Amino acid sequence: MTILASAPPAVRQYRHLTLLLALAAVVTVSLVRVFTDESRMTTPGTLRLALIAACPILLAGLGGLWAERAGVVNIGLEGQMLLGTWGAAFFAYHFGAWAGVLGALLMGALGGLLHAVATITFGVDHIISGVAINIAGLGAVGYLAQTFFTDLDGGGPRNLSGYAVPAQITIPGISDAALWVSDQRWFLVSDIAAAVAGVTTRLSLLTILAVALVALTAWVLWRTPFGLRLRSCGENPQAAETLGVNVYRYKYIAVLISGAFAGLGGAYLAMVASSSFTTGQTNGRGYIGLASMIFGNWNPTGVLASSLMFGYADGVSLLSDNGPLVHALLLLLSLILLGYAAVKYLGGERVTGIVVALIAVALLVWYLAVDSVPADFTGMTPYLLTLFVLAVASQRLRMPAASGKPYRRGQAG
C-alpha cells in the first residue's frame, strides 16, 4: 500500500481522471437507458450474460498478453482455446469438474508448447506458426471428438454433454437486495444495482478465477522480479541477455502460460457459457481475445475493460428480438464517440477530433433514420471497434517493443 501512497501527483491525477471517465460512462449509459426506455440494456440478466460472454474473451486476451509481453505474438489462441474446449469436456466427463479445468489448461498449454517450439527454438515467423496451430487445432479437436465422444452416453461425433461443471454461487443478501433495487428502474441507482446483482447471482467459480487471474497477471508481471525479466524479453531481449536473463526460458514459460490461459477460456466456453461441448465452439473468440488485448493496450486492466465491452456486444447478440436494443446502443455509441471527439479536439488533435465527430454524427443519423438495427451488427462490433481504435489511436497504443521479432541467443551486439 506504500506504493499507492507514494504515487506521484501526475499518476494520482490520472487515476482520478479514469474514475471520472468511468462515472461519466455509467451516467451516460443510464441516461440513454432512460431516454430510449430500453430497460433490457441494463437488466441483471443482460449483464450476467455479458459477463459470461466476456470471460472467455478475457482469458484469451490475458493469454495473448502473456505471450506478447515476452515478445511472442500468439495468433494461435483460437486453436489453443479449441483444444481447451475438448480437454475440459473429456477430463470433466471422466474425472470430474476440476479435472476438466486442469485438462483444459494442459491441452491449451500443449498448443502453446507447439507454438513455443516453432517460434522460439526454430525461429519460425510467429504469424505462420499461429495460423498452422489454428488449422491443426481445429482438425485435432474434430478428430479427437469423433474418436473419443461418439460412443459415450450423451456424446456424439461432434458434441458431448452430461459432464460435471464447476459450482455456481449466489451471495444471498446482496443478490436479493440488488435484484429488488434494479427492478425499480431508478435512474443510475438501478443500473449499478443491476451490475451488482449480475455479479452476485449464480456466479460460476470459473468467473471468479478468471477475474482473479487479471489481478494475478498484473501482480506477477509488474510487481515481481520474474515479471520484470519476462517483460524485458519482450522489450529488448538482447539487453536482457546481456544482464544474464535466460531469454529462451522466459519466452517458453510465457507462451506455455499463454496457451494454458487460452485453454482455460475454452473450458469456460464448454462449462459455463454452455454446459456441453461442440466442435468449433470458440467461433473466433480467440481472435476477439487478441483484439481485446490490443484494445486494452497490452495492459491487464485494459484487457478486462475491453473484454467486458466486447462481451456485452456478444451477450446482446444472444438476446432474442434484440433489434430495438441494438438500436438504443447505437445512440450510446454515438454519444461516447462525441465525447471522445471533444476530448481529442480540445487536446489539440483537431483532425482526429473532427473525423471521429463525423463518424458519431453518422451513427446518430443512422439512429434517427431507423427503428431497429439487425443483430448482425452487434456481432461485428468488437471487430469494428478494434479497427476504429487502431485507425484513430494507433499512436497511443504501445505494444512491447520486440513483440513478433525473431531472437536468437548470442546475437546481442
Added chain:
Amino acid sequence: MSGQQNGQVTRRVTQAITYSILPTIVAIVAALVATSVVVWATGAPIGGFVDTMLSVPSNRDTIIIVNQASMIALSAFAAAICFRMGLFNIGVEGQYIVGACAGAFFAGSGIVPGPLNILATLIVAMLAGIVWAMIAAVLNVTRGVSEVISAIMLNYVALTLAGYLVKTYGERSGYTFTTPKIPPSSQPLGFGLFADAPDVWALAILAVIVGIGYSFLLGWTRFGFDLRTTGESRTAALANGIDPRRMVLIVMAISGAIAGLVWMPSFFGSTHTFGIPEYFQRGLGFTGLAVALLGRNTSLGIGFGSLLFAFLATQSNRLQSVGVARDVVEITQGIVVLMVVIAFEIARRIKVRREQERVARELEPATTTGASA
C-alpha cells in the same frame, strides 16, 4: 574451363535439391508420420488409414481434386504475392468472401446478358476483393496499422456483412437465404476428362492463367523486380527510388483482385448461387496461406501444394468408412506448414554454417602464405 562450369552447374543443382526440394519432402513425410502417430495413439485403425490415404483416387475424385486445387491455388497466389513483399495478407479469407458475395449478386441480377456476364462478374468480384484489401492497405500505409491485425478483424466483418446482405437482399430457399441463381445462358460448360465423371469446372483455368501471370510478373518485369526488392529490404528499395508505401497499396490491390476470384470456379461450375453456409466454402483463405508457404511462393510449388492439399482433403472423405475421423487431415495440413517452415529454417542454418566453413577453408592457405611471406 568447361569442367569448372560443369562443376558450377552440378553444385547449383545439388544446392537446389539439398536446400529446397529435400526440406519440402522431409516436411511432408514428417507431417504424415506425425498424423499416423496421432491415429495410432488414439487407437484408430492405422492400417486402414494409410491404405485409404495412399490409394489411387477414382475418376470422380480426381475431378474433385482438380476443382478444389484450382481454388486453393488462386488463394495461394493471392497470399504469395504479398509474402514476396514481406506482407502477410491473412485477409484473403475476408477478401474472397466479399468477392464471392458481390460477384454472386451481380451475376444473379443478369444485368449483362449471356457469356459476357461471366467476364463482368469476374471483374466485379475482383473489384470487391480490391476494395476489401484496400481497407487494410490504407490503414497500413497511413496509420501504420499491422495488416495482420486489421485483416483478422476484416475477415469477421466480411463474414457477418455477407450473411447480412444475403439475408436482407437475397431470396429464401428452404431454410436459408441465397443470392438469385445465375441465368442458364451465363453458365459455362466444363472440361470433360472422363466419361463417367462430372466435368472439371470451366473457371478452374483461372488458376493456370493467374499462375502464369504470377511467374511472369515476378520474374520478367521491372515491377516484379521492384516488388522483390521491397520484400528484401524496404530501405534499399527507398534508396533505389521505389516508394514502399505505393508498393504496399499496389501489391495489396493485386492480391485482393486475385482473392476476389478464389470462389468463382465453384460458383460458375457448380453452385450458381451464394449463401453461407450451404452455398459457399469457407476456409480457403487459410488453406491458401498454408499452400503458399509450402510452395515457397513459386508457381510450380503452389501448383504442387494445392494439388497435395486437395488430394488430402478428398481422400479423407473415404476415411469414415474405415473408422477414422476425416478431420485428421486438417492436423496433417497444419503440421505440414509448421514442418516446412521449420525444415527450411534448419536447412538455412546448415547452409550458412557450411558456407562459413567453406570460406574459412579457402582463406586458410592464403593466411598461411601471408604469414610465411
